Amino acid sequence: MCDFIQRRHYCGHFRFIASRWCRDYTATHIRCHPNILYFESVDALCGDCKLKEAPPCDWENMIKRKQNGSVSY
Numbered sequence: 001m002c003d004f005i006q007r008r009h010y011c012g013h014f015r016f017i018a019s020r021w022c023r024d025y026t027a028t029h030i031r032c033h034p035n036i037l038y039f040e041s042v043d044a045l046c047g048d049c050k051l052k053e054a055p056p057c058d059w060e061n062m063i064k065r066k067q068n069g070s071v072s073y
Helices: 023-028 047-053
Strands: 002-008 014-020 034-041
Touching: 014 034
Parallel strands: 002 034
Antiparallel strands: 002 014
16 A cells, blocks of 8 residues: 555645555556555645636736637747
């Protein structure tokens, strides 16, 4: 079984981070049942929530986009 850390973010989302891969996974790359060894809480947003709250880039308004979302140069 692979060893994992379960991390709970401030936004309420959970992430599972591998701390050690088992021998079977390193040979076959087929995931086995996780063995959660450690739980931790973090006072930060997860990566998905950080992207939602991030302000748009300064140059975002300079890009000319077509209706379908493609970029024209």
